[in-house]
Amino acid sequence: MEVKILQDVLKANDAIARDNEEKFAGEKVFALNMMSSPGSGKTSILETTLEKMGKELRIAVIEGDIATTMDSERLIRFDIPVIQITTESFGNACHLDANMVGKAYAGLPPKPCDLLFVENVGNLVCPAGFKLGTERNVVVLSVTEGEDKPHKYPLIFRTADCVLINKVDLLPHLDFNLERVREALLAINPKLIVISLSAKTGEGFDAWLDWLREGVKNKKARS
Amino acid sequence: MEVKILQDVLKANDAIARDNEEKFAGEKVFALNMMSSPGSGKTSILETTLEKMGKELRIAVIEGDIATTMDSERLIRFDIPVIQITTESFGNACHLDANMVGKAYAGLPPKPCDLLFVENVGNLVCPAGFKLGTERNVVVLSVTEGEDKPHKYPLIFRTADCVLINKVDLLPHLDFNLERVREALLAINPKLIVISLSAKTGEGFDAWLDWLREGVKNKKARS
Numbered sequence: 001m002e003v004k005i006l007q008d009v010l011k012a013n014d015a016i017a018r019d020n021e022e023k024f025a026g027e028k029v030f031a032l033n034m035m036s037s038p039g040s041g042k043t044s045i046l047e048t049t050l051e052k053m054g055k056e057l058r059i060a061v062i063e064g065d066i067a068t069t070m071d072s073e074r075l076i077r078f079d080i081p082v083i084q085i086t087t088e089s090f091g092n093a094c095h096l097d098a099n100m101v102g103k104a105y106a107g108l109p110p111k112p113c114d115l116l117f118v119e120n121v122g123n124l125v126c127p128a129g130f131k132l133g134t135e136r137n138v139v140v141l142s143v144t145e146g147e148d149k150p151h152k153y154p155l156i157f158r159t160a161d162c163v164l165i166n167k168v169d170l171l172p173h174l175d176f177n178l179e180r181v182r183e184a185l186l187a188i189n190p191k192l193i194v195i196s197l198s199a200k201t202g203e204g205f206d207a208w209l210d211w212l213r214e215g216v217k218n219k220k221a222r223s
Numbered sequence: 224m225e226v227k228i229l230q231d232v233l234k235a236n237d238a239i240a241r242d243n244e245e246k247f248a249g250e251k252v253f254a255l256n257m258m259s260s261p262g263s264g265k266t267s268i269l270e271t272t273l274e275k276m277g278k279e280l281r282i283a284v285i286e287g288d289i290a291t292t293m294d295s296e297r298l299i300r301f302d303i304p305v306i307q308i309t310t311e312s313f314g315n316a317c318h319l320d321a322n323m324v325g326k327a328y329a330g331l332p333p334k335p336c337d338l339l340f341v342e343n344v345g346n347l348v349c350p351a352g353f354k355l356g357t358e359r360n361v362v363v364l365s366v367t368e369g370e371d372k373p374h375k376y377p378l379i380f381r382t383a384d385c386v387l388i389n390k391v392d393l394l395p396h397l398d399f400n401l402e403r404v405r406e407a408l409l410a411i412n413p414k415l416i417v418i419s420l421s422a423k424t425g426e427g428f429d430a431w432l433d434w435l436r437e438g439v440k441n442k443k444a445r446s
Contacts, residue, residue: 145262
């Protein structure tokens with residue numbers, strides 16, 4: 001019975017995700033689902049990304065959190081369309097779903113955009129199970145979380161297209177082997193793009209910005 | 224319909240949690256539910272705790288993870304009863320539930336213990352909703368996760384009895400104000416015991432070990 005209900009929920013979600021996908025395709029928006037543990041630095045990565053390419057591309061953000069508008073307040077200074085979903089009004093949901101994202105997208109100021117970031121609720125488990133209609137999944141893993149995370153949370157890394165290994169500025173103070181983690185990630189998902197960076201220092205951002213440019217270009221090229 | 228099913232699931236879980244609670248009371252075991260984001264350092268805290276008081280108290284551990292036995296393997300060297308729950312065999316569950324814990328406890332080597340740690344799946348959201356029958360909830364928050372976490376994940380801090388602020392050895396390299404976070408935690412939950420420590424250096428462990436001793440002593444005193 002529980003399993004049946006869950007299947008129905010996922011099926012309904014998938015249908016709305018397909019609607020979102022069509023909407024993004026029609027408007028040629030390259031949309032990304034950003035997932036990670038709480039505190040891995042998703043919002044900090046968005047801030048540094050906006051500093052570096054906010055004038056080059058038209059960027060919009062949908063922020064997901066259980067409570068507070070703290071994240072969207074951090075992005076207001078960039079004068080971009082940003083909207084906050086707080087899931088406490090959806091039974092404290094531990095992840096975003098396609099319906100929330102579709103409604104939030106419709107509520108964004110009516111401004112065309114090239115690149116849409118959907119920042120999911122901080123959670124390395126549940127968001128992986130719910131499609132949003134975004135084109136790519138980006139998972140942020142910070143070096144302070146330890147080398148074992150790809151092994152212990154395989155699903156989210158299996159569904160990812162790109163993994164950002166963040167906070168590399170802290171590597172000198174930690175016991176974390178980047179190369180070993182990269183290998184573990186690629187063993188789980190050989191197609192992964194793995195980029196090491198620091199939202200604090202800007203180190204490693206060139207590869208990430210290039211990956212974003214490429215995605216936007218490809219999206220525009222498709223009719 | 225979904226809400227009804229969820230209520231039934233929680234009701235069934237609560238009944239099993241009460242059975243676990245009676246079992247722990249009967250055997251005078253002080254049982255703790257350890258919760259946090261992935262990589263906050265729950266297992267490292269257990270390692271340092273076992274180094275410091277493994278000979279003083281009889282300690283047992285139930286480890287919860289989605290996949291792998293990596294955490295329980297880290298604890299084997301202490302020669303204590305430890306059992307691993309991998310929730311991938313329970314539909315990749317994002318949290319432990321009372322049934323898993325009851326079964327795991329029954330499966331622990333038949334050795335009396337004073338103190339039982341139940342290390343939950345790394346997740347700052349879902350574990351808060353499921354009682355396990357443990358006496359106290361301990362939430363670990365590491366300083367690398369940022370000051371905003373108590374505001375953004377209020378439920379887990381509201382249900383906590385003790386919060387361990389871990390990785391304080393990294394404070395010189397971060398922008399994290401301990402006092403501000405302590406105030407935020409106490410605003411959410413005025414009864415909280417907040418202890419700052421480092422599992423790496425052992426700093427701050429005295430207060431934590433005293434809190435554990437007190438809990439064990441009180442448990443023994445009750446019939």
